[in-house]
Each structure stands twice: as C-alpha cells, then as structure tokens.
Amino acid sequence: MAELIVNKYLCKNPYDEGSTHDYDIKSKSGFTYDFKWEGVVLQINEDSIVSRLIESSTNEEDELILPLSKVSKDDINLLEEGALFNFYVGYSNSNGTIKKADVIKFRRKAIIQDDINDILDSLKEIDFDDLLEEY
Amino acid sequence: MEELFKNPSEEIYEIEFSGKFIPEKFVPIWFASKNLLGKEEAENTIGINVSEGNYCAFKTDFIEIYVEPDRFRILSKNLKSYDLVNDMAISVAKILKDSLNEYVSINFRFHFSYKTNKELTKVLNKLISKDEWSEIFNSPQLLGLRMNELFEDDEYKGEKRLSIFPCERADMQNTVHLYIKNNFASNSPKFSVISILEEHAESINSNIKFANKILKKYF
Numbered sequence: 456m457a458e459l460i461v462n463k464y465l466c467k468n469p470y471d472e473g474s475t476h477d478y479d480i481k482s483k484s485g486f487t488y489d490f491k492w493e494g495v496v497l498q499i500n501e502d503s504i505v506s507r508l509i510e511s512s513t514n515e516e517d518e519l520i521l522p523l524s525k526v527s528k529d530d531i532n533l534l535e536e537g538a539l540f541n542f543y544v545g546y547s548n549s550n551g552t553i554k555k556a557d558v559i560k561f562r563r564k565a566i567i568q569d570d571i572n573d574i575l576d577s578l579k580e581i582d583f584d585d586l587l588e589e590y
Numbered sequence: 591m592e593e594l595f596k597n598p599s600e601e602i603y604e605i606e607f608s609g610k611f612i613p614e615k616f617v618p619i620w621f622a623s624k625n626l627l628g629k630e631e632a633e634n635t636i637g638i639n640v641s642e643g644n645y646c647a648f649k650t651d652f653i654e655i656y657v658e659p660d661r662f663r664i665l666s667k668n669l670k671s672y673d674l675v676n677d678m679a680i681s682v683a684k685i686l687k688d689s690l691n692e693y694v695s696i697n698f699r700f701h702f703s704y705k706t707n708k709e710l711t712k713v714l715n716k717l718i719s720k721d722e723w724s725e726i727f728n729s730p731q732l733l734g735l736r737m738n739e740l741f742e743d744d745e746y747k748g749e750k751r752l753s754i755f756p757c758e759r760a761d762m763q764n765t766v767h768l769y770i771k772n773n774f775a776s777n778s779p780k781f782s783v784i785s786i787l788e789e790h791a792e793s794i795n796s797n798i799k800f801a802n803k804i805l806k807k808y809f
Binding site: 528567 | 593624625626627628629648651654670671673674678681682684
C-alpha cells in the first residue's frame with residue numbers, strides 16, 4: 456500500500472531552506488528496472504512491430520520484432536511508424552511477489568495550438584509549386 | 591547515456607518550476623486528459639494525495655509529480671527515465687506557460703551510503719584542507735559544502751550549485767548527499783522555460799561527467 460510520507464524519511468534540502476514542505480512516496484508495489492532500450496517503430500505488421508533499439512548505457516543498436524500484444528491499451532493510439540518508445544526490463548513487485556517483467560512505454564508530448572501554428576507556418580514556407588514542377 | 595562512476599543508494603533526476611499553481615487541480619486524471627499519462631496509467635498511480643491549496647503528489651512506475659502552490663516538480667528515481675521527465679516537463683511548461691515564473695531548475699540528487707560513519711567522515715574531510723583550520727579547531731570535522739558557479743547567456747542567468755552534506759534520513763545510514771542544481775533565470779524578454787528545457791534535454795550527460803569528477807576525486 457502506498458503512503459505519502461511528510462517530513463519523515465526526508466532529506467533536508469540545503470538549497471531550499473525556506474521550503475516548508477517536502478514529500479516522498481513509498482510503495483511496496485510497482486515496476487523497477489535496470490535496463491532500458493530506446494526504440495523507434497520502423498514497421499507495423501498485423502501482430503508485431505519491427506523496431507530499432509539502442510541500449511541506453513552501451514549505445515548498442517539492434518533491430519527487434521516485438522509482439523503487438525506487448526503494447527499497452529494506453530499506448531496503442533500512439534503506435535505509428537517513427538514513434539519513439541522505451542523498452543524496459545526489470546521486475547514487477549505485486550505486494551511482495553517479485554517477477555521478471557518487461558514494459559514498452561511510448562513517449563508522450565503535449566501538442567498545443569502554438570505547435571500546430573508552427574507546423575502550419577513551416578508548411579506555408581514550402582513552395583509546393585516548385586516541388587511539383589521538379590517532379 | 592553516461593554512467594555514474596560509483597553506484598548511488600538513491601538517484602533522482604528532477605525538473606522544478608516555480609510559479610502559481612492550484613495543487614488540487616493536478617491529479618492524475620488531469621494529466622490523462624492532456625494525453626500526458628495513459629488512462630490506465632493514471633488510474634494506477636500510487637500515493638495520490640491531495641490537500642486542497644497545499645499539495646498534490648503521486649507517482650507512476652516511471653515518474654513522480656509533486657505540486658505545491660509555488661512549486662511544481664517532476665522527477666524520476668531512476669536516471670534512465672530522464673527522457674520521460676523531460677517530455678513531461680516540456681509538455682507541462684507548454685500547457686501552463688502563463689502560470690510559470692521565468693525560472694526553471696534541472697536537479698540531480700544522489701545519495702551515497704557507506705558501511706560506517708568513519709568512512710563517511712573521511713569522505714567529507716577530504717573536501718577541504720583541514721590543515722587550514724587546525725589553528726582554530728583542535729579536531730575539525732567538515733559537515734558540508736556548498737559551491738556554485740555562475741554562467742550567463744543571451745536569454746538566461748544560470749547557476750550551477752553543488753551541495754555535499756550528510757543525509758539525516760532515518761532510512762539511510764552513513765549516507766552523504768551529492769546534489770547538483772542547475773538554475774536558469776530570465777535575463778531577457780526572449781527567455782523561455784520551454785527552450786531552456788529543450789536545449790538542455792541531454793544535459794544529463796554533462797552533469798554525470800561533472801558528478802564523476804567529484805566522485806573520482808573525493809568519494
């Protein structure tokens with residue numbers, strides 16, 4: 456069971472002496488990981504995704520086919536060619552029962568109106584007539 | 591990603607905003623509504639605690655969020671998730687840009703534990719030359735060190751602050767903190783929290799190199 460610990464097990468913060476609150480959340484459950492690969496989706500098949508992965512510590516590159524079923528319901532809408540994701544290998548702890556586990560997590564970024572305007576501005580700057588003539 | 595020369599007992603990568611926030615607004619479902627957390631991820635957050643006007647705090651498997659009326663912190667206790675902290679911080683800064691002060695801080699908090707207090711004391715005493723104090727104290731013992739370096743850019747005034755001091759937490763024995771705080775404050779109307787975060791998205795590597803210089807020399 457998670458608990459919010461207020462002013463207990465907390466580090467005094469030497470550069471925020473004026474701060475009156477600090478918090479820490481302790482939990483007996485959850486996923487912990489020691490290994491991470493940064494991935495990009497290259498191709499989406501009916502029941503798998505082809506991806507290129509880079510190990511975060513060694514920078515070793517590899518191509519890997521992952522089953523589509525590994526992508527969580529939360530992230531399925533983020534799945535597209537070129538999408539960035541992280542692949543973690545570690546342990547899940549469910550109330551003291553520890554099991555090996557791996558997790559795929561897609562990167563999320565807010566897109567706000569300013570970003571859309573920037574994209575539209577960039578598109579306006581492209582001379583499509585010239586491009587069409589060229590091809 | 592660079593690796594720390596010595597394994598810490600706890601590591602934190604944190605981005606901290608200052609501004610005016612309504613803590614109770616920032617529950618997990620708010621983040622899900624902005625597509626910054628998945629729906630299930632938001633439902634399964636741990637330790638969601640809300641105190642109206644006071645704080646809101648929760649964690650997922652990857653990041654933790656702490657909001658107070660004047661402070662908004664996004665952190666991970668695994669440096670490998672620095673990219674997720676960056677993504678969340680940049681997204682939050684875009685959505686809340688009118689609530690933010692022209693200030694942002696990128697922090698690294700490391701804990702290093704030793705078997706005995708004697709070993710810890712030895713590390714602290716290596717940080718300064720005790721000889722210079724021997725005329726004043728009979729047996730001086732260093733309790734901590736803070737040091738900073740200022741830097742400047744067209745857009746911001748920066749400060750890199752190093753703090754090394756013993757940890758007093760009950761769950762950590764014979765432990766020393768090594769905190770590195772990188773503050774960025776506005777120096778011009780061009781200042782943008784978002785562009786600072788985007789520019790420094792990979793600053794984890796230079797900060798780990800910085801920490802490693804200290805670890806190799808003193809720890």
